[in-house]
Amino acid sequence: MLFRHATGLGLRVFCLSLLMIGLMIADKHYRYVNNVREVLSVFLIPLQYTLNAPVQAIDWLKVSAATQQELTAENVHLKQQLLLMQVKLQQLINMQQENSELRALLKSSTRINGQFQEAKILAMNLDPALAEVVLDKGTKDGVAEQQVVIDVAGVMGQIISTTPFTSRLLLISDPRSGVPVQDDRSALQAIVVGMGANNPLSLIYVSETADIKVGDLLVTSSLGARYPEGYPVGHVTHIAKVSGEPFMNITVEPSALLERSRRVLIVSNYLDDDSKRMLYETNPAAQPKASLVQGAPS
Amino acid sequence: MTFKLFLIVFLSFLIASLLQFLPVPDALNAWVPQWIALVVIYWALVLDERFSLILPCFIGLCMDVMNGAMLGLHALALLWLSFIVLKNARQLRRAGRLQQMVEIGLLMLGYQFIVFAIQRLTGQRLDDWTYFIASASSAIIWPWVSIILDDGCQRFAGLKEE
Numbered sequence: 467m468l469f470r471h472a473t474g475l476g477l478r479v480f481c482l483s484l485l486m487i488g489l490m491i492a493d494k495h496y497r498y499v500n501n502v503r504e505v506l507s508v509f510l511i512p513l514q515y516t517l518n519a520p521v522q523a524i525d526w527l528k529v530s531a532a533t534q535q536e537l538t539a540e541n542v543h544l545k546q547q548l549l550l551m552q553v554k555l556q557q558l559i560n561m562q563q564e565n566s567e568l569r570a571l572l573k574s575s576t577r578i579n580g581q582f583q584e585a586k587i588l589a590m591n592l593d594p595a596l597a598e599v600v601l602d603k604g605t606k607d608g609v610a611e612q613q614v615v616i617d618v619a620g621v622m623g624q625i626i627s628t629t630p631f632t633s634r635l636l637l638i639s640d641p642r643s644g645v646p647v648q649d650d651r652s653a654l655q656a657i658v659v660g661m662g663a664n665n666p667l668s669l670i671y672v673s674e675t676a677d678i679k680v681g682d683l684l685v686t687s688s689l690g691a692r693y694p695e696g697y698p699v700g701h702v703t704h705i706a707k708v709s710g711e712p713f714m715n716i717t718v719e720p721s722a723l724l725e726r727s728r729r730v731l732i733v734s735n736y737l738d739d740d741s742k743r744m745l746y747e748t749n750p751a752a753q754p755k756a757s758l759v760q761g762a763p764s
Numbered sequence: 765m766t767f768k769l770f771l772i773v774f775l776s777f778l779i780a781s782l783l784q785f786l787p788v789p790d791a792l793n794a795w796v797p798q799w800i801a802l803v804v805i806y807w808a809l810v811l812d813e814r815f816s817l818i819l820p821c822f823i824g825l826c827m828d829v830m831n832g833a834m835l836g837l838h839a840l841a842l843l844w845l846s847f848i849v850l851k852n853a854r855q856l857r858r859a860g861r862l863q864q865m866v867e868i869g870l871l872m873l874g875y876q877f878i879v880f881a882i883q884r885l886t887g888q889r890l891d892d893w894t895y896f897i898a899s900a901s902s903a904i905i906w907p908w909v910s911i912i913l914d915d916g917c918q919r920f921a922g923l924k925e926e
Contacts, residue, residue, distance in 0.1 A: 475847070475850060475851075476847075478817050479817065479843060479844070479847045482817055482818075482821055482843055483840060483843060483844070485821075485836075486821065486824075486836035486839045486840040486843065487836065487840065488836075489835050489836035489839075490834045490835065490836040490837060490840070490882070492835075493834050493835040493836065494834060494886065499835055502835060503829055503835060506825060506826060506829040507829050507830075509826070510826065510829060510830055513778075513781060513782070513785070513830075514830075516782065517782065517785050517786060517787070520786075521787060589787040590785050590787055591784070591785050591786055591787050591788055591793065591796060592785065592830070592831050592832065593831040593832075593833065594793055594892075595883065595888070595889040595890070595892060595895070596831060596832050596833060596888060596889075598831075598832040626832075627832075634832055636832075641887060641888060641889070641890060642887075642888065661890060662889070662890045662892065664790070665890075725790070
C-alpha cells in the first residue's frame with residue numbers, strides 16, 4: 467500500500483519527460499511541429515472567445531449607456547476629422563502620382579500600397595514575457611502567416627500562426643522579433659529587437675560613429691522583404707556608449723500602442739515584384755493562398 | 765475513470781483556465797495565481813494512484829499553445845510537479861493548513877522555476893523576477909481552491925469516500 471506508486475511511476479515520468487523534451491527540441495528546429503500546434507489551437511478557439519466576452523459586454527454597455535448628446539458630439543467630431551483627412555488625402559494622391567513618375571524615371575520598381583483588413587485583439591491574459599496577442603481574424607478571412615499588422619500609430623508586429631477563426635500576432639516587443647529599420651533623418655540602417663512586453667525596444671548593431679540622435683524617427687526599411695516600407699516603428703529615446711564595446715546601447719520607444727490598441731490593421735500584398743521573388747526563393751511557404759478585400763487607396 | 769469523475773475534472777480545468785487567462789489590469793498581472801497548476805496538484809492529491817500522467821502533459825500542451833510557448837514546456841513542468849506531489853501525497857495530505865500552504869508555495873516556486881529556466885536558456889524570456897510573485901499568491905489561494913473542489917467533489921460525485 468505504502469509503495470504502490472514506487473514501481474513504474476518514476477519510469478513513466480522519465481519516458482514522458484523524454485517525449486516532452488524531444489517535442490521542445492523539435493518545436494525549436496522543425497516546422498512540422500506547427501501542425502500539432504494548429505490542431506490543438508483549434509480546440510482552444512471557444513476558450514479564447516469566451517475570455518473576450520466580458521470585455522465585449524463592457525464595450526456594448528458603454529455604447530448603450532451613452533446619451534444622445536454624447537453621441538451627437540462624437541459624431542460632429544468624427545465628421546470634422548473625416549473632412550481633414552480627405553483634404554490631406556487629396557495632397558497625398560497628388561504626391562503619390564509624382565512619386566511613381568519619379569520612380570519610373572529612375573527605372574526603380576514601383577511601390578505597392580498593400581491591402582488592409584481590420585481586426586480586433588481578443589482580450590486575454592497571456593504570459594507577459596512572450597509578447598503575443600490573439601486576433602479575431604483567421605484563415606477564413608484570408609489572414610496568412612507573415613502578414614504584417616499595424617495600428618493607427620505604427621508597426622505592431624507579424625502574424626506567426628493561424629487557425630480558421632483566430633491568428634497569433636508576435637509583437638515587435640517580443641525578444642524573438644527583429645524589424646529591419648532605417649533612420650528617417652540619416653537613412654542609417656539597423657535592426658530593432660524587442661526586450662519583452664512593457665519594455666522599450668532596442669536598436670542593435672549601430673557603431674559608435676553612426677549618425678543617430680535622440681528623437682530620431684525609425685521607419686521600416688524594405689530590407690528583409692517582410693515589412694512594408696516606410697511605416698513608423700519608434701523614436702530613439704536614449705543613446706549610451708559602452709566603453710570596450712563596438713556597438714552602442716540604443717533605446718527605442720515604439721510608436722504603436724502595443725499594450726493598448728484594440729483595433730488593428732492586417733496588411734497584405736505590399737511587396738513589389740523584386741522583394742516577392744527574393745522572399746519566395748528563400749521561403750516558398752510564404753506564398754499567399756487567399757486574396758483579401760481591397761481596402762487601400764491605390 | 766468514471767464519466768462523472770471525468771466531467772468534474774474537465775469542468776475544474778475549464779474554470780481554472782478561464783481564471784488563468786482572464787484579462788486583468790497590468791498592475792495585478794504578476795499576482796494572478798497559477799490556477800491550472802493548483803488544480804493539477806489538487807487532482808494528484810485526491811486521485812493518487814488513479815491519477816494518469818497523461819493529464820498534466822495534455823493540460824500543459826494546451827497551456828503552451830495558448831501562451832505561444834515552446835510545445836512541451838508547461839507539459840514538462842506540470843509533469844514533474846505532479847511527480848513530486850504523487851511521491852509525497854501521503855505527507856502532504858496530512859499536513860495542517862498552514863504547513864500545506866508553505867509546501868504548495870515551494871512546489872509552485874519549483875514549477876515556475878522550471879518554466880523560467882527553460883525559457884531563459886532558449887532566449888525567450890529576459891530576467892523578470894516579478895514572475896515568481898505568482899507562487900506566493902498561489903500558496904495563499906490554495907486552501908480556498910481545495911475547499912471549493914472538495915465541496916464540489918462531494919456534492920457531485922461522492923469521490924472522497926472511495
